[in-house]
Amino acid sequence: MTETPQTEAVQNWLAKLETALGRGDVQAAVDLFGDDCYWRDLVSLTWNITTSEGRQQIADMLAATLAGAKPSNLKIDGEANETDGVVDAWFTFETAAGRGKGLVRLIDGKGWTMMTSLQELKGHELPQGTHRPSGVEHGAFRDRKTWAEARQDELKGLGYETQPYCVIIGGGQGGIALGARLRLLGVPTIIVEKNERPGDSWRKRYKSLCLHDPVWYDHLPYIPFPEHWPVFSPKDKLGDWLEMYTRVMELDYWTKSEAKSARYDEAKGEWEIVVDRDGEEVVLRPKQMVLATGMSGVPNVPDIPGQDVFKGEQQHSSQHPGPDAYAGKKVVVVGSNNSAHDICAALWESGVDVTMVQRSSTHVVKSNTLMELALGALYSEEAVKNGITTDKADLIFASIPYKVLPAIQKAQADETKRRDKDFYDRLEKAGFDVDFGDDETGLFMKYLRRGSGYYIDVGASELVAKGDIKLAKGQVVRLTEDSVVLDDGSELPADLVVYATGYGSMNGWAAKIISQEVADKVGKCWGLGSDTTKDPGPWEGELRNMWKPTQQEALWFHGGNLHQSRHYSQFLSLQIKARMEGIDTPVYGLPEVHHLQ
C-alpha cells in the first residue's frame, strides 16, 4: 500500500521522535517542534494532566519524565489529514506502565500540538471484548458461589468486613461515571450519595429542566444512550437512566448517605471518613477519596440586609422546587444566568408574575446555534456518520491546548453574533445586557474559566425580549417585609425570592467535609488562570485541581458536565488504579496554589 505524503511525513516525524525519546535526547526531541508548540499529557508521561507550552517547557517535562515513563513504539494509527496547512494524525504508543493514544498536529513539518493520553495499564486491561468474563464457570464445583450470592456478599460486606480502596463522595453523573470506570478496573469503591435514588440530583431540580447539551455529548462510559434517546434529555428521564446504569454497572452506591467528616491519616496513608448511612454511623477507611460533589461547589447565598424581616419564602436556585406552588404569586429571581432563566421561564409558564434581576451582563447563546457551531463537528449525528466515535471526539477535543482555544472560540462567537444579530438586538432593546466574555470568546471559555456567566437559550430569552419575564437591573441592597429593593431605589414586590447566585469553588466541599486547612492547602478548583473576570492569573494552562493530583495526598476532585465526567473519569480512574497496584506514579508539574477559593 502506498501512503499519502502527509502520512509519510507524520510517520517520519514520529520515528524521529521515538528515536530521540528512546535515547533520552531531549534536545533532539524538542528540535522536532516549531516555535509555537504544545504538549498536552493526560497521565501517560507525567502522571498528571499538564500542558507544556513552548520548547523549553516541553524539554523540562521530557527531561523529568523520560527515564521513568519510557515512551516507545510510536505508531501512526490510520492516515494523516491535512486542513489549511495543518497535518494531523492519530498514533499509538507505549510507556513502561501502559498503552496510550495520541494526536499530533504538524505545521511545515514541525510539531505544533501534541497530545498523549494513557488508555490502559499493562496487565490491567479492561475485561471487555475478548477479555470479557465467562459469567459461568463451566464444570461442577461443591459450594459454588453464584453471581447473585457474590454480589450480595459484596453489597453487605464492603465498608464493613472489608474496606474499599476508594470512596467517592457524591453520586451524581461524575461519581457514577468514575464509579463505573473503577468497577471495571477492579478497584473496590463505595459511592456515598445523600439522595434516596441514583439520578435524584437531576430529578430534584426544577421540573421543566432538560439538559442544555445534546445527547452525543452526554454519553456515559460503556453504555451509550440508545439511538432513539432525545437530543436534550428531560431531567427525570436522565435520572432513570443514571439509576439503571448504577444498577447494571453493579456500583456499590450508598443512598441516603452523607460524609459527615473526613481526616487523612498520613502515617497509615488512609482516610477516615465518617458516614451517616441512613441514620447508621459507618467509618470508612479507604486509601483514596474523591470529591465528586459537583463542580459548582457549595451554593452561594448572598447576605442581604432584611433577609430576616422578609415574610415570604427565600430559596437558593438549587433548592427551588419548580413553579407549581407559585401560580398567581410574585417571584423575584436574583441572577441572570442559566438557572435564573430556566426558573423564570418555568414560572412564567405556570402563570407566575416573575421578575429577573440582572446584576451584571450575561452571555446568551441560542441552543441551536451552539450545537451547530460549537459541537456539530464532534458531537452530532453528522459526526457519528463521519466515523467520529465519542471516544475520538473526546480525544480531539482534549488535544487542543487551552492556550489555543480562545482564538477558535472567538471565531465561533463572531459567527454567532452575525447569525443571530436580530436576536441579540431584540434582547438589548428589552434592556438586557449581553456580553461575549472579556475577550469576546463566548460560552465555552466562560464555562472553563469561571463556570458561570451565561445562558444557553432554550426559550426564556424570547420571554425576556417580550417583557413576559420582567427585567430589573442593579444590585439588591435590602429586603423589606414583602419586597426586594435595588440600588436605584426601585422596589420589587415579592412572595418568593430565588437566589440564582451561583456556587463557590469545589474546595468549599473540602472545607465542609475535611477542614478549612486542607481546603486552603489544595486551593481553588476549576479555572485556567486566564486573568479574566472571576478567573484570576497566573496562567495555569489546565483546570485547577480537576481529575489530577492535588496538594493533599490521596484527595481528588471530579466533576463537570456529562462530557467531562465521562472523559476525565478515564484518567482519574487510571491514576487511582495505578496507585492500588503499586505502580510507580511520580507526578510531574504539580502546580502551586495561588488562590484559596
Added chain:
Amino acid sequence: MTETPQTEAVQNWLAKLETALGRGDVQAAVDLFGDDCYWRDLVSLTWNITTSEGRQQIADMLAATLAGAKPSNLKIDGEANETDGVVDAWFTFETAAGRGKGLVRLIDGKGWTMMTSLQELKGHELPQGTHRPSGVEHGAFRDRKTWAEARQDELKGLGYETQPYCVIIGGGQGGIALGARLRLLGVPTIIVEKNERPGDSWRKRYKSLCLHDPVWYDHLPYIPFPEHWPVFSPKDKLGDWLEMYTRVMELDYWTKSEAKSARYDEAKGEWEIVVDRDGEEVVLRPKQMVLATGMSGVPNVPDIPGQDVFKGEQQHSSQHPGPDAYAGKKVVVVGSNNSAHDICAALWESGVDVTMVQRSSTHVVKSNTLMELALGALYSEEAVKNGITTDKADLIFASIPYKVLPAIQKAQADETKRRDKDFYDRLEKAGFDVDFGDDETGLFMKYLRRGSGYYIDVGASELVAKGDIKLAKGQVVRLTEDSVVLDDGSELPADLVVYATGYGSMNGWAAKIISQEVADKVGKCWGLGSDTTKDPGPWEGELRNMWKPTQQEALWFHGGNLHQSRHYSQFLSLQIKARMEGIDTPVYGLPEVHHLQ
C-alpha cells in the same frame, strides 16, 4: 469505481428481477432462479413469514402478492462475495408500504436462496438517529407538560381512560423485546406479567443457571449488552438487565398481573381480556393480543400411579427452587435434557444424593464446541471484528431456508462428533444414551423441530460420566411412599422427585386463557413439520404459528430464545403497526392446521 464480476452479476440479476416484478411478469421472474431455489419472505411481500420452495411455489407467491406489494428499487448494498461457487449479496428494496433488506445467493448466475425482509413502514420510520425526538420543546408555553408528567399520565391512564392497541400476555424476554419495538413504533401496548418485577422469570429459576447461549446471540433490540458483559449471563444479572431495560424503554409493564380470560369479539374486532392486576380486576380491550408466555408452553407433569401416596416433595422443573433446602437428601430427577442436567449438577454441588432418570436418548453438545462451530461465524467477538453486526447476523441466519439447514447442521454435528469423541465415549461408557437427532443433524434442528431433547453441556456431563450424578434408565411406572419405581423393577429412594419432563405446545396457553376451541383452531405451535420425532409432518417450512398471522384473527404467538425474541419481534411489531395504521395487509400462505398440540 469498478465492480467485481460477482457484484456486476448480482446487479444484473437484480435489475432483471426488478424489471420482471415491475411488469408483473412472474414467468420471467422465476426463470431467473435455478431448479433448486427458495424465497423466504419476512412480511415484506406476503405479510407473513413464508418460505416458497422451488419455482412453482415462488411463482404462486409472486402471482398472489406482486400487485399489492409492488416491490421495486432493488439495489445491491455493498459488494458481492463468492464462496465455493455461491455468490451472495445484500440488497435493499421498496414495497408499496415499506422499505426492505434482502440477501440473495446465486449459483451459476441463477437464484438459489432469496430472502426479503421488511425493515420499516413508509411514513412510520423509527424515531432514531436524525429522526430522534428533541426531548425539549424550545420556547415557552403555558401549561407545558414535562416528560415526567406525560409518562405519569400514561402509566395511570392506559388501560383505564384509554385502551392499548395491543396487549402482550407474558413479560419475559419475548414480551419485553416486542414491547420495546412497539413502543418505538408508537403502538400503545400493555405487557401483562404475573411476577413482581421484570426479569423475575429468570430470577426465579434454579440458582446456578447461566444462559447457555453466548452474549453476542442474546442482545435485546436498541440497547445491546455492553462490551464487558459476561459471555454467559448469570440469570439474576440478566434479570436486572431486563428490569432496567423495561424501565428505560418506558414500557407499560403491569407486574403482579395475570390474564384470567380472553375473548375475541368478532363484531367489534377487539379482545376483551380480564386481568387480575395485583388483586384488582381490569378489563382490557385491545385490537391485538400476543401470547408471549414462553415457547415452552404449559408445563408437562406426567400422571404416574402413586403420586398421591409419595410422602416427599414433587415438583415440575419450572417450580424447582434450587438445591439449598435439599443438602443430605435424596433427589430423583425424571428427564435428561437441559433442565434435568442443570438441576442435577446444582444439587450435586450442594451435596445432594441425586439420580437422573434417562427415559430416552439425549443429544449432548459441549458449550464451547457449540459456540465455536454453530455460532462462531455470526455471533462471536470474531464476527463483531469482521463487521457482522447483530442485525446482519440475524438476517444471514434468517436467509437460510429451513429445508437447507439440516445439511449444514449435519456437517457441524459430524465435526462435533470427531472433535469430542473422547467425551462422547466417556458418556456412553457411563451408560448415558447420546443421540444426534433422527438424521444426525444435532442441536439446532432439535431446537427448531421440537424445542427439546438436548443438553448443552456446561459441566454436568462430566458428573454423569464420573457417576457423581447417578444414572438410572427406563420409564417411571409408579411412586411408592418414599421411592420412584422404574419399568425394570428397580427402586430409587427419594425425598424429592423433580419432573424435568418439559412443556406442551404454546397453544396450550390459548386453551388456558381463551378457550380450547381457539387453541384447536390455531393448532400446534413451533416445529417445522419435518416428520421426525415430536415434529410430525406435513412439511411446513417455517415454525408453526410463530410471529405471524394465525387462524385466529388478531391472535399472535411470540417466543423463543433471546435471539428469536430480538429478531422476530421486529417482524411481529411491523405487522401489528401496519394494522394499527390501517395499511392493507393481505396475508399470503396462511397454513392449514394439522395438529392440535
